[in-house]
Amino acid sequence: MNTPKKPIMLFDCKTSQSIIGRENFLNAFEKILDHGAYCQGPETRELDAKLAAYSNVKYCSTCGSGTDALTLALMAWDVKPGDAVFVSSFTFVSSAEAPVLLGATPIFVDSEADTYTMDPKDLKRAIEEVKKEGKLRLKAVIPVDIFGSPCKYDEIIKIAHENGMKVLSDSCQSYGSVYKGRRCCSIADMSATSFYPTKPLGGYGDGGAVFSNNEEEDALVQSCRVHGMSKEDHYDNVRLGMTGRMNTFQAAVLLQKLKVFDQELKDRYRVAKRYDEELSDYYGKQKILDDCQSAYALYTIHCPDRDELMSYLKENGIPCGTYYPRPVNVQTAYEKWNTRSLPICENLSKTALSIPMTPYLDDEDLDYIISKMNEFAAKKINRAA
Numbered sequence: 001m002n003t004p005k006k007p008i009m010l011f012d013c014k015t016s017q018s019i020i021g022r023e024n025f026l027n028a029f030e031k032i033l034d035h036g037a038y039c040q041g042p043e044t045r046e047l048d049a050k051l052a053a054y055s056n057v058k059y060c061s062t063c064g065s066g067t068d069a070l071t072l073a074l075m076a077w078d079v080k081p082g083d084a085v086f087v088s089s090f091t092f093v094s095s096a097e098a099p100v101l102l103g104a105t106p107i108f109v110d111s112e113a114d115t116y117t118m119d120p121k122d123l124k125r126a127i128e129e130v131k132k133e134g135k136l137r138l139k140a141v142i143p144v145d146i147f148g149s150p151c152k153y154d155e156i157i158k159i160a161h162e163n164g165m166k167v168l169s170d171s172c173q174s175y176g177s178v179y180k181g182r183r184c185c186s187i188a189d190m191s192a193t194s195f196y197p198t199k200p201l202g203g204y205g206d207g208g209a210v211f212s213n214n215e216e217e218d219a220l221v222q223s224c225r226v227h228g229m230s231k232e233d234h235y236d237n238v239r240l241g242m243t244g245r246m247n248t249f250q251a252a253v254l255l256q257k258l259k260v261f262d263q264e265l266k267d268r269y270r271v272a273k274r275y276d277e278e279l280s281d282y283y284g285k286q287k288i289l290d291d292c293q294s295a296y297a298l299y300t301i302h303c304p305d306r307d308e309l310m311s312y313l314k315e316n317g318i319p320c321g322t323y324y325p326r327p328v329n330v331q332t333a334y335e336k337w338n339t340r341s342l343p344i345c346e347n348l349s350k351t352a353l354s355i356p357m358t359p360y361l362d363d364e365d366l367d368y369i370i371s372k373m374n375e376f377a378a379k380k381i382n383r384a385a
């Protein structure tokens with residue numbers, strides 16, 4: 001099969017510009033140049049309202065990044081030294097970085113081999129271990145909707161609440177995903193998402209948001225977002241906070257991107273469906289829970305000869321990425337908290353490979369990617385026979 005005429009991309013952060021129309025971005029930027037509220041201007045408030053409505057959540061507070069969103073939510077819960085925060089390890093570092101920045105102790109939890117998300121059974125085990133040791137307060141659980149796939153919310157929330165803990169979902173990869181009829185970002189006690197350019201709803205720079213149905217918690221997030229500022233007296237900072245505001249230009253970009261978001265999601269499903277149906281069974285495919293829908297931040301498979309497959313695909317002009325070659329618990333800065341055995345995370349870090357996933361892959365691209373993947377699989381199967 002011939003290589004497609006245009007290069008295949010792992011992510012595509014640009015094509016939607018021409019669909020939305022560059023002039024719409026430029027007009028929106030001009031308005032901001034005119035009104036001059038460059039941080040947390042009126043566009044950010046419009047975005048808060050639209051994102052909250054889309055997710056069917058009462059409160060959304062946009063902020064500087066997904067990492068800020070995670071940190072702000074934990075600040076609102078007063079997470080501090082002596083607190084145990086249970087967190088997925090097969091994830092981007094920020095999921096654990098946020099509690100560590102606040103002085104809490106991350107307790108890493110293993111994933112499931114098929115969904116790649118937090119294993120509720122291992123969460124239970126980890127909680128029992130911490131209880132038995134008796135040194136830390138049980139504070140919060142941070143499951144991750146990895147690659148956009150919703151985690152086992154019902155089970156995780158039940159376990160957390162039974163143990164007096166809140167759940168903060170790291171939905172940085174799952175804005176637009178659906179868990180049993182409800183949008184991710186509306187299920188846990190609080191949720192954090194990211195608008196980093198490669199995310200399902202990607203901006204043109206950093207951005208994030210915290211979601212909650214609790215007015216008091218949202219007010220705390222808003223205060224922490226501006227250095228712990230008091231609502232009544234802006235020169236009195238009543239708690240510790242950070243510079244976590246969203247840039248108004250970013251909000252304007254995201255308001256434009258929202259116009260094509262639903263169509264982009266549909267196109268991501270179209271791509272995933274072809275992979276699901278046509279990729280060889282030689283590959284394990286990330287399992288999406290029943291009655292759930294991933295926003296497919298990434299489409300990820302696993303296979304024993306991942307590194308060989310990666311070289312083969314790259315030689316054939318198909319970009320791919322290893323997310324994540326090291327679970328967080330074995331990264332240098334986190335080694336001192338690497339206290340538990342996480343065999344599934346370890347295995348996924350050696351076998352998982354993300355292949356091109358953008359709403360703008362056409363049939364020619366997909367025919368080519370699928371044929372090359374299946375060619376590799378057939379060689380492996382024949383060799384083993």
Ligand SMILES: Cc1ncc(COP(=O)(O)O)c(C=O)c1O
Nearest residue numbers: 065066067092094095172194196
């Ligand atoms: C699972 C996960 N958590 C947190 C983050 C952090 O988001 P940001 O890069 O916007 O700080 C990311 C982004 O890469 C992510 O993928």
